Amino acid sequence: MTPELHSERLRFLPYRPEDEDHFVALLRDEEVCRWMGQDLVPEPEVRVLFRTILTEVYPRRLFDVWGLWHAGAYVGHAEVKKTGNVAGHELVTALVPAHWGRGLGREVVRTLLRHAAENLGLTEAYGMVGAENRASLAMCERLGFRHVRDVKGDDGTVTRMLVVPTAAAAAQEEGAGA
Template identity: 70%
Template sequence: MTPTLRTARLVFLPYRPEDEDVFVELLSDEVVCRWMGQERCSEPEIRTIYRSILTDVYGKNLFDVWGVWSDGDYIGHAEIKKTGNVDGHEAIAALVRKHWGQGLGGELVQGLLTYAADTLGLKEVYGMVGAENTASLALCERLGFRHVRDVVSDTGTVTKMLVVSTVNDTPDFS
């Protein structure tokens, strides 16, 4: 069961039926979808995806997915799930555009990495970031992600596959 997570400014909550409209609004934003590396879906398709999260993803305990909130305001979406690109887990994050540039993305991803290490016991986590998404690439670099390879789609768009260790390699001499 997906737990509630907390960071200094954020609360990660499993989605509830009443959160559907904010999820739909997030994924209806063409710019957000472009940076997430996905085609913009119609509203009925997004609502079907949302209902699938509530019934299938949570019902079958497939992976962890959250709505992310700050002071009662929906700021975005987060997931940790197995990736089909390599043998490992991927962190997925998307912010509502009005919350970009406030440091919330870094806090959100760091919260996912802490959960991945402390709760899931993962030694590393992958991320997929569009090659043109310079802000997210800079964030990943600050968080210690390193480039694994470029993934080129059938349409020629390039996505950077990144990985970060969740293990503190610095010995504790205390």
């Protein structure tokens, strides 16, 4: 089962049925979809995706997925799952736009890296970041990610594939005095 995780300011909680509207609002936000490199999907499809997390992903332990909470408010989504791009695991994060620019993205990724190392036994993790997403690319660089290759979509968009040793999370936290 997806474990509950904690960071300095965030609680990573497995989704519950009552979280559906938060999840749908996040994945129906045009800015969020743009930076995640995905199309805006119709609401009924997002609701089916949410229910699939509850009925298939969790019971079958397919991968870890959480709702992110700060001071009792839903602030985003996170996953650690096998990636289809390479033999490895990918970190997926999305924050509610009202919470961008507060350092939460860095906190989410550091916590996911720690989980990947300590609970999943992974030595590295991947990230896929849109080439135009300068803020996320800069954050990944500060966290020790390195560029592997660019992936060009059918629509001409470019996504940067990045990789980082999971030990980078421990080094980041020690350096921060955590």
